[in-house]
Amino acid sequence: MVKVRDKAQPAPNPMVAPAPAQNSAPRHEKKRSRNTPKTPEKISGMPTAENDNNDEKIYFMALGGLEHVGQNMYVYKYKGKYLIVDCGMGFLEEEIGAGDVQYCDTSWLEKRKKDVVGFVITHGHEDHIGALKYIWPKFRKPIYCTRFPGEIIRRTFEGCEIDFNPKKDIIITDHNGDSFDIPPFQIETFHVTHSVPEAQMVIIKTPAGKILHTGDWTFNDDNPLEPTTDFARLREIGSDPKLLAVMSDSTSISRQSKQTTEIEVRDALTEIMKNAPGRIIVTGYSRSIARIKMFAAAARAAGRVAAIKERSNPNPVPYVGLPEFREMGIKFGYLDKEEVYLHSEIKDLPASSQAIFLTGSQGEQFAMLTRLCRGHVKEMKLQPTDTVIFSAIIIPGREQDVSFLYNKLARMGIRTHTIFDTDHVHASGHAGRPEFERFYDMVHAQVAVPMHGDYINEMLNGKMAMERGGSKFMMVVHNGEMIALRDGAEPYVTETVPTGFVVMEGETERSANDQVYKNRKKIATNGAVFVTLTVDKRGFLKAVPEVSSAGIFETDTTGFMKRQIQIEITKAIDALSKAERKDRDNLVRAVQIASNKVVRAALGPDKKPQYSVHFVQR
Numbered sequence: 001m002v003k004v005r006d007k008a009q010p011a012p013n014p015m016v017a018p019a020p021a022q023n024s025a026p027r028h029e030k031k032r033s034r035n036t037p038k039t040p041e042k043i044s045g046m047p048t049a050e051n052d053n054n055d056e057k058i059y060f061m062a063l064g065g066l067e068h069v070g071q072n073m074y075v076y077k078y079k080g081k082y083l084i085v086d087c088g089m090g091f092l093e094e095e096i097g098a099g100d101v102q103y104c105d106t107s108w109l110e111k112r113k114k115d116v117v118g119f120v121i122t123h124g125h126e127d128h129i130g131a132l133k134y135i136w137p138k139f140r141k142p143i144y145c146t147r148f149p150g151e152i153i154r155r156t157f158e159g160c161e162i163d164f165n166p167k168k169d170i171i172i173t174d175h176n177g178d179s180f181d182i183p184p185f186q187i188e189t190f191h192v193t194h195s196v197p198e199a200q201m202v203i204i205k206t207p208a209g210k211i212l213h214t215g216d217w218t219f220n221d222d223n224p225l226e227p228t229t230d231f232a233r234l235r236e237i238g239s240d241p242k243l244l245a246v247m248s249d250s251t252s253i254s255r256q257s258k259q260t261t262e263i264e265v266r267d268a269l270t271e272i273m274k275n276a277p278g279r280i281i282v283t284g285y286s287r288s289i290a291r292i293k294m295f296a297a298a299a300r301a302a303g304r305v306a307a308i309k310e311r312s313n314p315n316p317v318p319y320v321g322l323p324e325f326r327e328m329g330i331k332f333g334y335l336d337k338e339e340v341y342l343h344s345e346i347k348d349l350p351a352s353s354q355a356i357f358l359t360g361s362q363g364e365q366f367a368m369l370t371r372l373c374r375g376h377v378k379e380m381k382l383q384p385t386d387t388v389i390f391s392a393i394i395i396p397g398r399e400q401d402v403s404f405l406y407n408k409l410a411r412m413g414i415r416t417h418t419i420f421d422t423d424h425v426h427a428s429g430h431a432g433r434p435e436f437e438r439f440y441d442m443v444h445a446q447v448a449v450p451m452h453g454d455y456i457n458e459m460l461n462g463k464m465a466m467e468r469g470g471s472k473f474m475m476v477v478h479n480g481e482m483i484a485l486r487d488g489a490e491p492y493v494t495e496t497v498p499t500g501f502v503v504m505e506g507e508t509e510r511s512a513n514d515q516v517y518k519n520r521k522k523i524a525t526n527g528a529v530f531v532t533l534t535v536d537k538r539g540f541l542k543a544v545p546e547v548s549s550a551g552i553f554e555t556d557t558t559g560f561m562k563r564q565i566q567i568e569i570t571k572a573i574d575a576l577s578k579a580e581r582k583d584r585d586n587l588v589r590a591v592q593i594a595s596n597k598v599v600r601a602a603l604g605p606d607k608k609p610q611y612s613v614h615f616v617q618r
Contacts, residue, residue: 052080057489058208060247060449061482063499064090064104067455069251069396070127071501073104073135074213074451077482078206079184082109082116084141085202085213089130090501091397103131105500110138118142118182122215123199124149124287133160134504142168144182146175146189146198151328152287155320175200177230190230193220195288195429197334203237209244209487212237212445216249216452218431219438222261225290225334231442238443244485246445246471250453250461255432260424266294266301268424269389272417273302278351278385280304283361283369284392284426286322289329291391291427292357296339299355307341309358309368312377322359322368343380351385361392363401370401373408384413391426393419436461440469447491448474449483519610527551528610529599531569531591534618539581542618545569545591552599552609561602568594588613 058078064071071090076083090102109116118141121129129149133156136143143153150172157164164170173180175198177190186205193199194216202213221228237243273280280299284291292308299306310323323342329335343356360369369388371377388409394402409416419426431439448465450458455476462474473491475483480499485491502509532546545566553561572594573587580586592611600607 055079056208057484057486058204058206058211058244059482059484059494060211060245061497062451062477062479063106063109063497064088064479064501065452066477066479067453067458069453071102071104071131072128072452073106073131074247075109076185076204076211078208080115081184082112083182083185083204084109084116084119084139085204086122086128086215087119087130087132087135088125088127090127091395101130101134101504102501103134103504105498105502106135106138108497108499113139113141116141117185118144120182120187120202121145121149121153122202122213123194124152124196125216128215129153133157133162134502134509136164137162140164140169142171142182144171144173144180144187146200147172148175148196148198148328148332151331152320155324159319176227177233190233191227192217192229192234193223193226194218195285195290195427197226197289197329197332201234209446209485210237210240210242211244211485212246212248212443214246214248216251216429218259218429219435220259220261220427220429222263223290224262225293234439235442238445242487243443243445244487245447245449245491246443246465246469247449247451248439248461248465249430250450250457252428252430252432253436253453253457253460253464255428256434257432258434259432260427262290262294262427264424265291265391265427266298268422269295269298269391270301272387272389272422272425273298273304273355276352276387276415278383278387280355280387280389281369282355282357282389282391283359284357284390285361286359287325289325289334292326292329292340293335295355295357295391296335302355304353304355305341305346305349306339306355306357307343307346309343309356309380312371312379322357347379351383360405361390361402362395362398363403363405365401369405373405373412382409382412382414386414388414388416389422389425390416390418393426393428436464437468440464444470446472446488447485450474450476522608522610523550526608526610528612529565529595530612530614531565531595532614532616533569533573533587533591534616535581535587536618538578539573539576539584539587541570541573549609552603561598564598565595568597584615587615 058076061075063073063075065073069091070088072086072088074085076085116139119136121143129152132143132153145153150170153170154166173189175191179188181187184206188203188205189200192201192215199215199217201215201217204211204213219229269282282295296306308322308326311321326335326340330337340357346354358368360367363370368377372380372382406416417425445465448462448469448471450461453461458476462476465471466474475491477483477493480497481493482495482497483491484494528550529552530548533541534543536542547562547565569591572590573581576586576590591613595609595611599609
């Protein structure tokens with residue numbers, strides 16, 4: 001049975017005892033005062049009102065991560081307690097047009113923070129842990145994760161000067177699989193392959209049933225960095241009749257081809273490096289340690305020396321970047337120090353002997369490849385003999401920035417290799433259709449709840465779960481819709497929680513509906529007119545209105561439009577009565593009407609500038 005945003009089931013109406021007749025009391029009984037409360041009559045078989053103590057359902061909802069990619073933050077509720085799984089950054093919406101980062105609005109959950117029991121982290125990508133530095137201080141609950149994401153979180157918190165106890169607030173679990181209690185939840189984790197080390201699937205156990213929360217996953221069986229997915233445990237939990245639900249990543253289910261492996265990426269990079277005339281520059285994700293290892297192996301096979309491009313600024317920064325990930329890879333035994341050097345250590349080698357890994361595959365403003373394309377790196381300049389390999393997909397929303405890099409490199413005469421023209425230069429961390437078929441051959445949950453992907457991919461995921469995995473129900477829901485789950489019962493949406501996102505600009509948090517953003521969008525589309533009125537205390541003009549604009553008449557060299565706006569404003573204010581002039585709202589309204597008359601006559605009837613009126617009193 002398919003359930004798409006099902007309405008909440010109404011609670012049954014309790015039986016109500018009939019009121020006694022008005023004159024049925026014995027004559028000798030004292031008359032009850034109006035203020036005396038009536039004693040409720042006990043009736044056997046009366047249904048008990050459901051509360052957190054006797055409710056045997058487990059609830060699931062997302063504050064972010066449904067019907068879109070990124071900003072993953074999921075909440076499980078049982079017996080009135082809340083467990084948070086992942087806490088990630090989102091990709092800034094184009095219509096915002098400003099801000100540094102975006103993450104979930106947790107206002108609803110903050111009102112219940114005393115009942116939040118902890119955070120469980122599936123892996124160390126920014127869209128799953130990047131918002132912790134903003135959200136965790138609001139809750140200050142233990143973070144359970146493996147050592148790799150734990151090290152990222154620790155370094156990030158220290159860089160942001162967050163007050164925390166790394167031994168108490170970050171609890172490191174075994175990256176090979178672990179079991180631990182976060183009452184009233186029992187948690188089990190086991191290893192799954194992804195594009196970052198130590199990714200985990202999570203089993204959430206309660207008396208109401210077991211839930212498999214996959215996080216991001218794929219079946220990259222040829223990963224040289226770690227063991228393959230723990231298929232034995234996946235089959236075991238997948239065949240458990242008590243597996244109530246599976247919440248699975250849906251990002252790339254529409255991909256029809258079999259997954260490219262990291263070994264295939266190594267071989268493709270080797271071939272390119274052998275035939276390139278000058279330096280090789282590979283750009284990819286900074287925390288993809290397996291990709292860096294394959295890059296280094298390809299360089300050795302091609303007779304080159306592998307290095308990462310460190311920062312130009314040697315001063316410490318409050319974030320974890322490529323140099324830190326190299327250090328972490330060495331610390332945890334995924335890399336050898338001699339496998340990947342620093343660029344400063346190999347820069348004097350012949351160009352044909354150099355292979356350099358750097359950031360910027362998404363065209364980020366301050367990433368190394370973007371800065372190289374703009375000529376902002378003193379110690380390293382791009383040359384026409386260089387070859388640049390984009391070992392990454394384009395994250396949705398970054399298309400324009402990546403296009404700038406492609407075109408800039410082409411104009412410089414530099415040869416590029418991308419996923420669009422060269423096979424096997426990138427291995428995705430997300431499963432495609434072939435991997436999902438294997439997954440649902442092993443996993444047979446009662447309910448499928450697709451997550452993390454656009455709507456069509458979530459639908460494809462749920463459809464396969466029912467057809468191949470044997471699920472009886474699928475629930476494709478929105479962020480904020482809370483699903484009630486119980487063993488053997490039909491799931492339903494019990495309530496809708498207010499959700500949204502917050503944009504951080506410097507040290508300022510703004511909601512997506514902030515009037516500042518609405519004004520920016522309006523100014524970007526329609527321009528703005530700024531008017532200064534010099535008036536006396538009665539509202540009479542004492543000077544010609546000062547008028548300027550952004551995006552309206554800067555190119556009006558004759559000053560005609562500006563002069564016409566001044567004339568129309570003066571006429572409109574002069575037409576107001578003495579009583580009307582005293583209310584400045586009437587003056588502002590007169591300015592807008594008068595200015596629109598001129599602007600729309602010149603630029604079209606649909607032009608709606610933003611108006612800002614200032615007063616100077618004389």
